[in-house]
Amino acid sequence: MKNGMKKAVIITYITIIIGNVISLMYTPFMLSKLGKAEYGLFSLVNSIVAYIYLLDLGFGNAVIRYNSKYMVEKNEDGRKKVNGMFLSLYLILGLISMIVGVIIYFNLGKIMSKSLSLDEINRTKQMFMVAIVNISLSFPLSIFNSIITAHEKFVYIKIINLLRTILNPAIMITVLLFGSRAFGMVVGSTVFNILLGLVNVIYCFKILKLKIKFAGFDKALFAEIFNYSFFVFLSAIAYQIYWNSDQLILAIFVGAAPIAIYAVSSQFNTYFLSLSNVLSSMFLPKLTKMVTVEENRNDLMRLLTKIGRIQYYICSYIFVGFVLVGKQFIVRWVGQGYSFCYVIAIILMFPQIFSIIQSLFATMLEAMNKHRVKAYIYLSIAIINILLSIVLVQKYQGLGCAIGTAIGMIINAVANNIYYKFVIKLDIKYFWMNILKLVIPTSITFGLGFLALSLFSLTSYISILMFGILFTIIYFIVFWIMGFNKYEKKIFISAVSKGRIKQ
Template sequence: MSSKFSLVLKSSGFRVLQTLVGIVIGLLMMPFLIQTLGKELYGLWIVIGSIVGTYYLLDLGFNQAVTRYVSKYIHQNNPDAANRIINTALVIYSILGVLVFLASIVAAYFGAESLMQNSEQLTLAQTILVIVGFSIALEFPAKAFPGIISAYMRYDYIAKIRMLKSVVDALCIYLLVSNGYGLISMALITLVTGLISTILFIRFSLGLFKGMQFDQKLIDLSTIKEVFHFSKWVFITDFSTMLREKMDIWFVAFYLGNIALTVYYVAIRLVEYAIQFLMQATGITGPIFTELYAKNENNKLKDAVMLFLKLDVALGLVAFSGFCILGSSFIEVWMKGAVPTNESFLCLLILIVGRLSIYFTSPINSLLMTLKKHHVISWLSIIEIIISALLCVLIIPVYGIYGAAVAMTVPLIVSRLITLPFLVKRYVELELFELLVRFSLVVVVHAVFLTFVYVEWIKGNSLDLAFIILSAPVVIVCSLVISFFLFNRQEIGLLKKKFTKNGFLNKVG
């Protein structure tokens, strides 16, 4: 096994572990915080988190572009060019960091009031916005260095830092909140641990790149044009993704208040955990598609796209089946009555359909990125956001949190499952009709399976934690067996070779 493939495997393993640790911490901390702080204050924390999350848009898409070019020049053994990009990016990100801090002050004193339900919350929200904004501002200069990590394939170190930060954050927050400290203490903890993790990241990056230099002469603003040409469509996609992930939170907070938002957010978090895990499992398509495209192996590229499409559908249906069968009982056990189970569960089922629409078609997104046609996704994302915003305004006041879930899901189904497959046919001829037939068959069988389980096994009863844990593997295995019919004989053979000595991933590595 090559050293490169070993690093890829090591990095992937730690990324999955980091995701699992984050999910476990989230599952433990969320009910604790809701019960300790109360639904209203926890809802305020959610709103603030969604606001400060928009600060990352000031990155302007440069992060991926800088990472791409720094990694490229290090691989080409051109340290001067890499240093030129890093030094220039360091200046730009330092300026952007100042803008982030100024934006947090503006948001605190000129924009927070519209989202607050009373004057007591306003002062608290303003303080937290400034603290968290300052924390994010301190992170921005470090965005000049991730290309070094990419070049040396040391994502495992980043995963370790983030995993350690998550654990320390959780322990400190638990101790302080348990002793009567509130949201400000939580914000200060994230500030301190964020600063420490940023320093560790920079030190490790500089240790990897022995040719690193810092010199004013290396600042070359003319390189920004080249970087921006790549980053502009990335920025549009990132902007629309951020809005998709935050917009319903803002609308629910505005129309329904923080208590309703907390109920809705339970569903959001479970959906996010599921999608994060699924993306870690199959989010490796970019390097594979790029290598096949570079070698002009178009038939193998098409086969790889179809294989990953089917893998995503298979794993996505496992997640959907698990939520349908065990989701309601899990929320009841998890939240211990802190939120209405049925309301959160229905929102969960609606939201997961929309997010799975994105996950199912993520190999097509990677393909379009490989072909430098990622503007298609950007335009689709913009249209999705506009329609979702209009639907939020129209139906949230009438249907509450259910309306929010529908508003975010319907445009994604139409865009990703119907429109995108037709658009991609302009660039690559994929066997999508075969996939549609197999998908329809598998969905019907899954529906029969879910109905049988619910009627004959669950029978509308609430399950305890032990039963949920024991039955989850059964649900997973049954769903995977049903999804087996998605694959043809050639794809099954390829999957068998996937992790063998001469398998597909080893060739890529």
Template sequence: MTSSRQLKLGALMSYLAIGVNILAGLLYTPWMIHSIGRENFGLYTLAMSVISLFVFDFGLSSAVTRFIAKYLAEGRQDKADNCMGLVYRLYIIIDIVMMLVLVGVYFFIPQLYKELTLVEIERFKIVYVIAAIYSVISFPFIPINGVLTAHEKFIQLKLCDVAHKLIIVLAMSVCLLSGGGLYSLVSVNAIAGLIMILLKVSCIRKFTHQGISWRYFEKREFKEIVGFSGWVTIMSIAQRFIFNIAPSILGALSGSTSIAILGIATTLEGYTYTFANAINGMFLPKVSRIVSNDNGDVLPLMVKIGRIQIYITALIVFGVICFGKHFIQLWVGAEFKDSYLCALFVIVPCLLQLPQEIGNQTIFAKNKIKKLAIVYILMALVNIVLAVSLAPIFGALGICVSIFVAYMVRTIGMDIIFYKDLNINVMSFFKDTFVKLSIPLVLCFVLGFTINAVISLDSWLGFVIKGICFVWSYATVMYLFAMNENEKELVLSPINKLCKKL
């Protein structure tokens, strides 16, 4: 199957997986809160965030994708196998260290989370142990996503993601129906993750020729991989000083109720980011091929994908701004009304950042990540200073304001790198994307507020009617006044093929 077809079908599978995930979240998040209570939902959110602070790929997954894609482009499968051998040596060492760190953190939980009650501390300890055991077992398998991406097996990767979401939905539904509590829900997530690891490993064995040269060791190449992944590790750590550390700051300075409010806001942000970013991760191999040519210019691809991302991201962001308050009230109840303003602060930066993701992929492809890591460090420092200052006064809202400012710092910093280090004409990008689409975007934004004001039904039926009207209006405006001929063909082509089959 051609790379182009893999991309198209992979994108389709991505949106299917995301659709399942969003639908499941809409259904079982309020169900979960009702079943285990708002405080336990806060503990659940806190446990997941604490584990993710320590469990990440240390840049090695990105290294796997970059180096294997490079070797495959050169026709050197042996080099790709050698690379995997070097990567896994690092993973095993890191896994042992991480296990020791997680054990150490366990004994300091009461001192770290002083705003939690004694009962909440005991519950949190059990949840933490379950999540930590799963994390230590699953950590060595993190590179499997990078392997499938490097081999451009997007369909298999995304089908696994769909299966993962379905398994979690079914298992958690059974758990909630049978009266399972907080511990059962955490266990279900862990078991689903282990099943998914087995599926992805099977895909690698069946659909690729990827192997692991356990005995291979070459000092220069090892240093190159460590050097690349080292800066990515710094970026990953900095990124964890945004959302992942936020519940811990609230646990220390505010309490479990604020964590729950933040949890709803970050859930909505997660849906927005995942849906809008579904296709971006699949372009690193293609970007690598472009930049391998000394005269390769990524700007045309960046503009092409950027415009598509604006269409998708603006639809979601505008929808949250116009209808988010109504949705949250219907979804999880009036007690989470403060989550709406929180969600706005963390979601709006997506509209500016996600359409530029091809530029970010170019930084990785050209191994110019040192300066990007510096930008991420600055972003993390800004967030921590503001979060610690604002959280005691404003709770979850203070955290979200700090995230908004930090993300804007990141976006500006990345644009400077694009211009100075990658020779990407950033102004030309903005002219061909945001500027040319500004009038249709403003018109859609106004239409969203108008629809929300005119249709005043305070029910799920009213919300669905508003949503349908907005999506239809948005699509019509964009098709008539924003899309170029290629983009219209991209929309009409699958529709025409479907009509012919029918």
């Protein structure tokens, strides 16, 4: 299993890199074929679908937990029954999602009538009709992915994710080349998702020898599962409100084209998160062990600070580099008409730095079973985000939504740090003093990078790449002299000499 985990981690890194590269290459092609308005409608449908998926209620994690529990206990009959209960539950959720989808379908015209034309509303409804089928079938199929995870078949899961990352855009490109537009993309994506779901079903029954027994609902067990899943569900609601509400607000108050601008800006924020958080899992086992055995809080704080500093190096490198050449890259990538994405992307990315450098604090809370308060905070801030965005969007359009989201993220970071300090009793001052020491070398790096821009005419990918190489050298030299401590220099030397980071 240890070797399998290593392979799964490697495949995950490959998937992230390939996924981001494909997305960067694929997006301009898609925008050129669809145009802003059509792409905005496509993004809008995806945003609505994301909300309906909340009907999962966090049960996916419960499937994993209870399958694992019964496997350890060697209770095969209990596992058959619980899987039968979960499959029945997901079939019901699939039916409910279809009913909810149909209700939304018949009310889309009323909801979007102020900002979308009749033709745009009809095209949105066509895409959403296919999406309803996708959602209703995805619920019962999703249980099989969770069962595979419970069996710790991580390599298989990561290979499937890699195939999804490569093949889904390939299908979209093929659809567009044959003359279909957003509707064809939704159909292609739906068929592909169903096929992958069926592959998981076959894998479960043929390879894992899965057996399911329909024996009705165990009310006591269901209550236990629901209590376990509720705060996962609450966090999922907050996440969807946070990252999918802005496009809905734009659709209601502004129109389709601004949604496309905002969607491209959000895409850079997604890249930022995926690349910045890639190291977190390497430190997760050690952190979880420390929390479980209740080691000294000072030792825990030192480890969290070490991890936070490393996360800071990664996200500050990406963020400063984007501030310097992001606008030129966007213009070269998707055209002058999307240049304003640069401003929105920066507004969304900057507050994320606070979340990224404290990303393992959330894992620590789960290990301590104190994550419910964080879920309440996240949900409250998400609601504040919606209210701010509704007020600001009417005057500033997409920029207003971005500002509302950014303010919400900053409030969220402050509230969480108050919780960490006064309830969890962590030395938050020690953490932030260590992080603030890195602001000076970051500022110097930005200044030198800004001066280096005069050496380049950033009108091609090659010139942007050449600047990126020079900026990387500048960043490394400045931080080696002024930023990295002995531990950080040691893990860098270890990574270079042995190809891995020793903890």
